[in-house]
């Protein structure tokens with residue numbers, strides 16, 4: 308990575324995860340004249356040791372409850388299918404995303420069945436190929452499932468499965484670099500802004516701000532490099548609310564707009580890798596039990612990965628990425644073994660933890676400009692589905708910046724404004 312950022316850039320993207328690099332790619336893809344935009348991506352950790360992108364499960368599904376999320380998935384699936392047309396580079400090897408089109412299988416009990424059915428209707432309306440299965444149909448298709456307590460299941464027939472997150476991240480990055488995007492290894496530690504006092508129609512004083520400089524702390528040095536810029540994009544994933552605070556967002560008189568915080572928090576999630584030679588085998592989809600426990604096949608040879616989101620009371624400490632193996636023994640395994648009796652004989656091989664970029668307000672992404680900081684954009688809070696939506700998110704942010712509005716998919720319900728107005732856009736299918 309280049310050590311020093313340029314002294315001036317049109318757009319500074321903070322965070323070089325899949326979201327940051329997707330935005331960088333789409334900005335260059337859409338710029339009106341080649342070379343017109345100077346875009347820099349600032350990433351503090353080029354090894355990505357804690358980045359959500361590379362610690363994710365790599366899943367893509369259409370089975371969401373919000374039409375916008377379904378539409379984003381449908382676009383992303385098309386994008387991934389044609390990835391070499393978008394991100395291929397002349398004279399370089401073709402990109403192999405390692406897509407496993409094995410589908411997602413959601414199981415619902417008595418309580419969850421009506422919701423599953425409602426979601427299914429929305430998904431079908433949006434053009435997603437999903438089918439409902441009654442318990443006997445489920446048993447016929449997947450004889451290894453114990454259907455006790457299952458009232459309804461939904462299964463994705465197309466555009467669902469999993470792929471390699473590293474490959475997607477690298478493909479976006481390499482393509483964006485080939486198109487002239489700058490990258491910089493450093494940590495954004497502050498901002499310099501300018502202020503303008505105004506009075507609202509109601510006669511209340513309000514302060515508008517613009518970020519003039521992004522301050523980048525260079526690695527292993529006390530040196531801080533200011534980058535003058537026209538526009539800043541916060542794509543710092545699980546750390547995006549910290550970054551917003553550095554920009555003065557969420558700090559102000561409690562009754563004022565200035566005090567509205569970005570409600571995105573890191574939430575630690577474990578993924579356990581286990582071996583089970585007598586497990587379901589090659590036709591195994593990504594199964595999400597009515598209890599919330601999930602698992603899927605990992606490669607061939609009887610390996611699987613799985614996990615469960617903890618309850619609010621069980622939420623682990625987020626200061627480190629240590630794995631709690633007892634959580635698997637006590638919470639996850641009994642649920643999986645109940646649903647798939649063959650998994651009683653599994654053996655845990657290894658595990659890892661990563662941070663969900665969790666939007667505590669409504670579990671959906673935050674896209675677009677801050678109402679008071681005129682050149683500060685958000686692209687974070689994707690709550691466990693940011694990897695799969697990254698192609699659509701990058702395109703959407705580039706449209707907002709270069710066209711002034713969403714021209715492909717209308718994602719305006721995901722604006723920061725909703726935290727001020729109280730409009731939630733709840734996603735019911737969070738795994």
Ligand SMILES: Cc1cc2nc3c(=O)[nH]c(=O)nc-3n(C[C@H](O)[C@H](O)[C@H](O)COP(=O)(O)OP(=O)(O)OC[C@H]3O[C@@H](n4cnc5c(N)ncnc54)[C@H](O)[C@@H]3O)c2cc1C
Nearest residue numbers: 322324325326359360363364366495544661692693694695
């Ligand atoms: C266990 C787990 C499983 C998941 N499974 C799935 C899945 O199956 N499907 C799916 O779609 N999504 C999944 N996700 C969610 C997905 O990984 C995230 O939504 C997505 O990767 C977010 O991408 P990002 O680029 O915003 O964040 P990140 O990949 O975390 O990138 C943000 C980057 O910002 C950098 N950064 C932060 N602060 C600064 C700063 N001040 N200066 C410079 N750089 C900074 C960080 O170093 C980091 O590299 C999962 C997540 C986890 C943890």
